[in-house]
Amino acid sequence: MRIYEAYFPPIYQFIRLRVGDPHAAEDLASDVFVKFVTALRGKNAPSHSLRGWLFRVARNTIADYYGKEKQVATETLEDWVPALDDDNPESQFMRTLDIERARQAMRMLAAEQQEVLILRFGQLLSLQETADVMNKTISAVKSLQFRAVDTLRRILGEMQLENQHD
Template identity: 40%
Template sequence: MEDELSLLERIKRHDQQALAEVHDRYFNQIYHYINYRLGDSDASADLAGEVFLALINALKRNKPPKTSLSGWLYAVARNLTADHIKQKVTTVPLFDDIVADSPSLTDHVYMAQLAPALKQALLELTEEQQHVIALRFGQGLSLADTAKLMDKSVGAVKALQHRALASLARLMPKEVHQDG
């Protein structure tokens, strides 16, 4: 597969084949990233489409991504997602509302029930923490790749990840805080 830098050079020349390849290569990743943060597949598909149209507009204005194509796409996706979240009224989830006959950490159904609520709780984090969580757990990126995309040091990403997880863990039900 062609490397990202060569692809970037080709789209700077408005090469149609390269532009199609960008969509084919990155659309699913960008959609997953947005959908992870929004939990709304319709809105996420629309926003993912906007990310790629933003790329065309940037090329029209002769302001293409400079060094990292994926970094640029994630940055646009991040901004569009953050704007979308701001427009929505959100409520803090209550894990106590999740009812199980005998809550157990080994009960996959029970744990699966926690997922939507915890993802909703992501909105309580800072925007930067949400971005880190989406990249690390939604996209499954390594610390180094996350740091590169965010233009931060690995240490800074570790600290952000820690703070974000600690905040979310405080919202988790009491079972997860007890020695199993």
């Protein structure tokens, strides 16, 4: 019912993880919902899967943003607090890595790899939904997510090694 309240956080999170600057992220999220409101008044209101529609628009908006602003966005790292996840202190690997490093590592991935991770793991979109949002086939998403995680794991491993050498 409350479309905005329900969908703003995921859309914002998605954008924010792709765009370092919180102000830019806020503007882009705002753009997404302006487009939504405009679409509702026009002829191309989303006819099904509102969530997919919003993520798709968000994705395009980010792409436009990076098209325009060629420069690398400036990061504000200081206030980034890991989300609390009390129940499972997974394993050795997990514990030694902090969230911040994971985020840095994620930002070293290709844009599509970042997206697939956010959508599949962060936002829990289904394979089909992710494929729709990313305009890919299901099997393309499967291999993309596999490669993304695999690459991320390698980057994290290297970061850890560097740390130990310091």
